[in-house]
Amino acid sequence: MAKKERKITPAEKARNEIFLSVSDNMAENGFKRTDLTIGAVKANVLSLVVMLPFALAALIIFFAVNPVDGLETSSNLKKYLLLLLGMIILAVIHEGIHGLVWGAFAEGHFKAIQFGVIWSLLTPYCACCSPLKRWQYVLGSAMPTLVVGFGLAAVSTALADPLMFALAELMIFGGGGDFIIICKTLAYKSGGGELWFYDHPYECGVAAFEKQ
Secondary structure, eight states: OOOOOOOOOHHHHHHHHHHHHHHHHHHHTTEEEEEEEEOHHHHHHHHHHHHHHHHHHHHHHHHHHSOGGGSOOOOOHHHHHHHHHHHHHHHHHHHHHHHHHHHHHSTTGGGGEEEEEETTTTEEEEEEOSOBOHHHHHHHHHHHIIIIIIIHHHHHHHHTOHHHHHHHHHHHHHTHHHHHHHHHHHHOOOOSSOEEEEEOSSSEEEEEEEEO
């Protein structure tokens, strides 16, 4: 049975038209395109696996610094609502950080940045419609998890705040998809030619353009 493909949104179609135009222009200038992508569902599953060691390490450090008997561990509806609200706010901040970093480097800057949500997968995203150097793409991919994941974990550990730490752990897991794409980007073996990376318009991943 053929694999059923996800129906792309109008915004993704528009980005794909730009992407195909850039691809054609790159090809005319001697660049070869290599797609480094992964299915969104697979990425969501693998992200839990690849980020588990980091989340466990953060958990061990938190309780090593803050013994359980010294923490406020009672729970109520208000705390669950705060957790949910915090997740939504931090998810928005996560994508915003992607946009801030990529926009600082992209041609056209923030005009090249688009935000959206794949509602069928409940997956928010930030897309950059401009080629970036490898280090620029990796930095923009990693920064949200470094800030709202590991950074927030460090702050919550210092403040002995379990609720804030729970949010940090969720953000660490939420950065798993970015981590997978970073690995793909860093693992790409360049032949030594001019190299650019372009955020894929509708798949989870990036396209590499290398001068032949």
